[in-house]
Amino acid sequence: xxxxxxxxxxxxxxxxxxxxxxxxxxxxxxxxxxxxxxxxxxxxxxxxxxxxxxxxxxxxxxxxxxxxxxxxxxxxxxxxxxxxxxxxxxxxxxxxxxxxxxxxxxxxxxxxxxxxxxxxxxxxxxxxxxxxxxxxxxxxxxxxxxxxxxxxxxxxxxxxxxxxxxxxxxxxxxxxxxxxxxxxxxxxxxxxxxxxxxxxxxxxxxxxxxxxxxxxxxxxxxxxxxxxxxxxxxxxxxxxxxxxxxxxxxxxxxxxxxxxx
Ligand SMILES: O=C(O)c1ccccc1NCC(=O)[C@H](O)[C@H](O)COP(=O)(O)O
Numbered sequence: 141x142x143x144x145x146x147x148x149x150x151x152x153x154x155x156x157x158x159x160x161x162x163x164x165x166x167x168x169x170x171x172x173x174x175x176x177x178x179x180x181x182x183x184x185x186x187x188x189x190x191x192x193x194x195x196x197x198x199x200x201x202x203x204x205x206x207x208x209x210x211x212x213x214x215x216x217x218x219x220x221x222x223x224x225x226x227x228x229x230x231x232x233x234x235x236x237x238x239x240x241x242x243x244x245x246x247x248x249x250x251x252x253x254x255x256x257x258x259x260x261x262x263x264x265x266x267x268x269x270x271x272x273x274x275x276x277x278x279x280x281x282x283x284x285x286x287x288x289x290x291x292x293x294x295x296x297x298x299x300x301x302x303x304x305x306x307x308x309x310x311x312x313x314x315x316x317x318x319x320x321x322x323x324x325x326x327x328x329x330x331x332x333x334x335x336x337x338x339x340x341x342x343x344x345x346x347x348x349x350x351x352x353x354x355x356x357x358x359x360x361x362x363x364x365x366x367x368x369x370x371x372x373x374x375x376x377x378x379x380x381x382x383x384x385x386x387x388x389x390x391x392x393x394x395x396x397x398x399x400x401x
Contacts, residue, residue, distance in 0.1 A: 142333040143202050143236075144260075148284050150235055151260040164265050171268035171300055178301035182254040182277035183324060185226045186354050186377040191367060193394065194356070195220040196229040196258065196381035197247065199238040203335040206238070207385050216390070217247040223391035224398075225253060229379055232259045232273075241273050248274025256305060260284060267296050277303040277324075282313040283332065290320035305356060309341070314348045325349050326356035326379065339366065343373035364400035 162170075186192050197220075199211045217228050230247055231239035239259075248255045254276035259266060261280055270278045278297050280290055294304040306322035308314045309331060317325045327342040327349075342357035349355045357370045358379040370378060380397070387393030395401065 143335070144281075144283065144332045147202070147233065147236060147260050148262050151233070151262045151266075154234070155263045155265050158269070159265060164268075167265060167268045167272065171271035174271055174300070176299065176301035178276065180276075180298075180301070180303050182227055182256060182303040182305075183354065185254050186324065186356070188226065188376075191371050191375055192226040192377040193224070193397075194227045194229050194256065194377055194379040195223075195225040195384050195390075195394070196231070196379060197243065198229075198231045198258075198381040198385055200236065201382070202236040203330070204382060207382055211238075213243045214246055214250060216385070217251050219390040220384070220394075221251045221253050223394040225394065226377070227253055227276075228255045229258045229279075229381070230255055232257055241269065244270075244275060245273045248276075261293065264293065264296055267293060267300070267302075270297075271300045271302060275302055277305055279307055279326075280304050281307045281332070282316050282320075283309065287316045287319050290316065290322075294320055294322060307358065308345070311345060311348055314345055318350065318353075322353065324354040324356060326358045328358045330359040339369075342375065343369060346373045346375065361397070364397055367397050368400075 197213050199208050200206045230244040231237040232241045233239050256277040257270040257275040258279050297304045305324045305326050306317040307326040308317050309328050327345045329339050329341045330337045337360040339360045354376045356377045357375045361378050361380045362383050
């Protein structure tokens with residue numbers, strides 16, 4: 141059993157508990173009552189002249205443990221926005237990432253840039269919930285979902301006015317993402333089964349993703365050289381967590397990544 145299987149099993153338990161508080165039918169009605177004509181701001185925000193930045197609000201991770209003892213999540217999100225982030229990723233997984241849905245809700249209510257719910261989606265309930273929390277996008281991890289389910293969840297998210305970032309790790313998963321009709325495909329440099337980070341993974345898989353589909357490189361980005369390498373490989377957007385979370389001055393850190401200065 142991999143850590144990803146363990147996290148996914150726990151997500152199923154979380155969903156079962158959440159349904160006891162707010163049943164599926166009620167959550168669906170709440171989500172459907174919200175505006176679905178959003179214009180897909182997350183997708184729009186990632187389409188730039190140059191590489192765009194999704195900055196992640198992440199207190200902890202299974203591979204690193206606690207990353208930020210002091211975790212003023214709202215302040216961090218505001219600093220990301222002021223620093224020029226194009227979108228914000230908010231971890232809502234509580235056990236290994238110490239996230240919470242309320243963090244996403246507060247952040248989405250405060251900043252003007254789009255937010256993605258970063259979680260381990262194993263049930264449609266979490267997609268409706270993401271909408272009620274103010275998410276503009278959700279993460280769908282290919283290795284957790286078969287292709288028909290992936291397509292169904294992506295279409296559900298889009299019917300609610302949210303985009304889906306479809307996360308892959310190898311060529312087979314990229315093929316599944318394309319088959320599921322993904323318009324935003326991420327390649328994670330971190331193997332979610334054993335935590336190893338191979339920074340070249342996203343650049344290697346870039347040619348498999350059709351032009352026009354937004355290509356996101358995820359995890360392990362640390363330096364301006366990394367950004368340059370990804371830029372050269374044709375990356376549209378990068379998702380950065382730990383490097384920015386550990387930086388005391390978010391603007392300086394993001395400027396440094398962008399320009400090398
Ligand atoms: O970060 C982990 O340890 C991890 C372990 C198992 C599943 C997912 C995990 N991380 C989720 C992510 O994909 C990252 O938070 C995201 O890409 C940012 O990565 P980084 O810039 O390396 O913090």
